[in-house]
Amino acid sequence: MKRLSLWKRQYLSKGGRLTLLESTLSSLPTYFLSLFVIPKRVCARLEKIQRDFLWGGGALENRPHLVSWKVICAAKKDGGLGIRSLAIFNKALVGKWLWRFGNENDSLWKQIISRKYDIQEGGWCSKGVRDHYGVGVWKAIRNGRENFRTHSRFIVGDGTRVKFWKDLWCENQSLEDAFPNLFNLTANKEGWVAEAWEEDGVGGSWGLRFNRHLNDWEVGEVESLLSKLHPLTVRRGVDDLLWWRENKNGTFSVKSFYSSFSRGIRPPFPARIVWTPWVPIRASFFGWEVAWSRLLTIDRLKRRGWSIPNRCYLCKNEEETTDHLLLFCEKAKMLWLLIFSLFGVQWVMHSL
Template sequence: MPRVVRIRLEKIQRDFLWGGGALEQKPHLVRWSIVCLDKRSGGLGVKSLGAFNRALLGKWIWRFANERKALWNQVIRGKYGEERGGWRSCESREAYEFGLWKAISKMGHQVTHFVGFVVGDGEKVKFWKDKWCETIPLSEAFSSLLALASNKEAWVNEVWTAEGEGGGSWNPCFNRPFNDWELEEVERLFCCLEGKKVR
């Protein structure tokens, strides 16, 4: 929903709640942010249109990743393409492009900061950039090692080397050998990866 429309609708809601109208201005007795709190928190439980709109856009991001066979999904993937991994569509590069899917796609970049992954085969989760091993992406937890990584866009399955039945080891590739002061950081990375594996 466009910001201007949301602001106008919230003004209509506020005016209705406080008994005002187009011709008269009545004072608002409580801040709108308090009115939007749920009843247990002391509010009236009125939905914040901004938060509700973001939640609905986020739901479409989830549906895009999970409803692969739906016709609408195939149309979006056909028009925009999709990023490897299938979690998001590619962004539109056309300057005049606008509309619902552009808003949904924009929300997708905000949603990914709150999404954590459970690794299956490792083909859809980025080793450095997705949140799968820690509460933050490895790129943030080990930024100095990311700077040395030869493939900053590596997928989890590209860094995992399978050995025998269900076994394997982590083999991230770096541009150069480590200096003495970097070894502690490397050890922390491998401690973080310990016990994690690709199926």
């Protein structure tokens, strides 16, 4: 709160406030967020301080927040301001410990956690923490294991640490989900990849065992399964590896994990036009508000309960809207024509 004292906003444009936000509350708590899971009330309080500083609100004022905080926390290319969401950033930072647990074998911290909670089958994570008393750091980190698993997969070596049916190691779907009927018929649902591999003099092949003889319509599914397994082999003496799916090199990064949380279908946004390096950031911020149609024109003020006549104060003829004020007003048209003529641009303004 000292870094974002409300008096500072009196001397800063919205672009300056954005720059200060990115260098304070989005960065200061990184050390704590990388180890401890942030309580929801603390996260809400910190984000409220950020919102009030950006839009100029506070305990003594009631300034409107023109764009939702969820949109603001999106990347600039997706129409946001690139301010990190503290809750999502916390999950991405904590995920680093789950990655390190699966890849670091000789670390002292891992040995301590393994002795206290025991190792899960395969050794990629500890068993679930079920104690109801106290607040354990690892207990909070371990709760994000299932989400972490959806973004990782395994590269099979000798196959002794990867479940044949339940783990993700063959293409982008577990065999249990890809072939549910065969999974119900298999004799060993908890079997390892190494147990399904049969070595011979030539090299080896996949051997699948089921509880009963297969019907004709089930043989086709087995053929499809074997065609998936055909390019894969078990290599004795080679360790199984944990692979991060969000990076091309397979290595975990906080940035890639954070991006996976905010990924989704978003409407196209003219980010390259709005955020250009040769334009002052305060002008870019204004263009960003225009692109979202969030300027406090009279038509938007009336929606918020203001009782004022809606007339453009420049031309006195039409209602004041964002499009009218910046494009179709007679005064604005004259300004656009003047700018176009100075730069030799031939342009015809479209009509409403």
